[in-house]
Amino acid sequence: MDNPNIVIGAIVVLIIALCQAVKMAGLPSRWIPLLAVFLGIAGAFAFGGGSNLLIIGSGVIVGLTSAGMFDIVKQTVLGK
Numbered sequence: 001m002d003n004p005n006i007v008i009g010a011i012v013v014l015i016i017a018l019c020q021a022v023k024m025a026g027l028p029s030r031w032i033p034l035l036a037v038f039l040g041i042a043g044a045f046a047f048g049g050g051s052n053l054l055i056i057g058s059g060v061i062v063g064l065t066s067a068g069m070f071d072i073v074k075q076t077v078l079g080k
Contacts, residue, residue: 008062011043015066037063 018039019032027035040063041056048055 006045011040011047012064012066012069015039015043015063016070019066019070032062033067036067039063040066 006073007037015036022035023029023032037060040061041059044055044062048058
């Protein structure tokens with residue numbers, strides 16, 4: 001793909017969906033942000049390029065972004 005922002009957005013949405021599915025399967029909520037970071041790093045390695053440090057940093061940012069986005073939507077829409 002030519003636009004990396006679309007890829008990053010797709011990875012964030014995928015991480016949110018996977019974390020929600022794992023949480024519904026029984027993983028305690030306190031482990032979800034850590035899972036999101038690991039999934040972000042895995043997604044960055046799958047779709048990214050460059051040095052390993054850059055890929056890991058990007059993955060951490062994507063994982064934390066997806067965890068934060070989920071919390072913001074949950075608080076705003078559901079009021080929880």
